[in-house]
Amino acid sequence: MAKGMLSDPGARKGLLLVSPPFFYALVMLAIPLGAVVLLSFWSKQTVGYDMTPTLANYQEALSHPLYRLLLGRSLMVSAAVTLVTVLLAYPIAYFVSFKVDPSRKSLWLLLITIPFWTSYLIRVVLWKVILGYNGVINSALLWLGVIDQPLQAINYNMGAVIVTLAHSYAPFAILPIFVALEKIDRSLLEASQDLGENKISTFLRVTLPLSVTGIVAAVLIVFIPTVGDFVTPELLGGPGGKLMANMIQSMFLGINKPTLGAALAVISMLSVAVVSLIFVVLCSRWMGGRQ
Structure with a gap:
């Protein structure tokens, strides 16, 4: 199906138009948002972070x-x-x-x-x-x-x-x-x-x-x-x-x-x-x- 879409000139043109905003949104929005979510499961140490997944931050935030x-x-x-x-x-x-x-x-x-x-x-x-x-x-x-x-x-x-x-x-x-x-x-x-x-x-x-x-x-x-x-x-x-x-x-x-x-x-x-x-x-x- 994907191969058929790529062979269609209209589909290729549409994909070309969509790609720049898609990658822009991915780099400027999705990746930073994912980094924030990932950071929320870490622990702050005196120097650096403890990357062991934990819910301690959410427990403190909700309590x-x-x-x-x-x-x-x-x-x-x-x-x-x-x-x-x-x-x-x-x-x-x-x-x-x-x-x-x-x-x-x-x-x-x-x-x-x-x-x-x-x-x-x-x-x-x-x-x-x-x-x-x-x-x-x-x-x-x-x-x-x-x-x-x-x-x-x-x-x-x-x-x-x-x-x-x-x-x-x-x-x-x-x-x-x-x-x-x-x-x-x-x-x-x-x-x-x-x-x-x-x-x-x-x-x-x-x-x-x-x-x-x-x-x-x-x-x-x-x-x-x-x-x-x-x-x-x-x-x-x-x-x-x-x-x-x-x-x-x-x-x-x-x-x-x-x-x-x-x-x-x-x-x-x-x-x-x-x-x-x-x-x-x-x-x-x-x-x-x-x-």
Whole structure:
């Protein structure tokens, strides 16, 4: 079978096109991931590693209350970021898809991607300036006379982390929702209204269900990477705002426990995979029930 595929010019051309990204993914993703998994079963010695397979790292990671707390907090913060991001992204995507003139949609998409033109670290630092004790928000409220002294509750907490991450990942949520909305046949909306449905019921019974695929993609695109974000909690989370990613980073670069850090990383990846799989299954069953 393989010999027959290689004799087909179309198959050879397809294989030639697929090979570079496949080997790139293998070298840059699969091999490092395999190294982390392998490291999680080793033991750190004073000099070097003991390569005898052991589950001690996983036992410590699962039994220590601090690590369980950080993992739960990371999942909750990522879920909150995902919820806020998708709720804010959907109206924007809807507006661009249904209200903007087709000739101007490219311009609007360009404007949506403008945050990517600057460094992620710069965007986080800018939010630190905006939410700071003497930042833009506090200065504006003081100038308007709304408050007598700067607010401390808007910075160095989980709220600041959620706001910053929601802003940073907003384009990742807007674009897949926009694509799903663009695929909706407008004649279905007209038919719904011809049958007596108003605009709200048409949205709830036609537009929203047909755009679920974009919402699911947006949720996964936002949820998965935010669990591993350590820059934003480090700069805006404050002393009590550390997440699992910060602990993993300190294990590798701070307290020199890379094997335990690798185990924590693997547990985090598996937790994210399980939550994402449950979400996809529930959405699939919901869509199947509606059909």
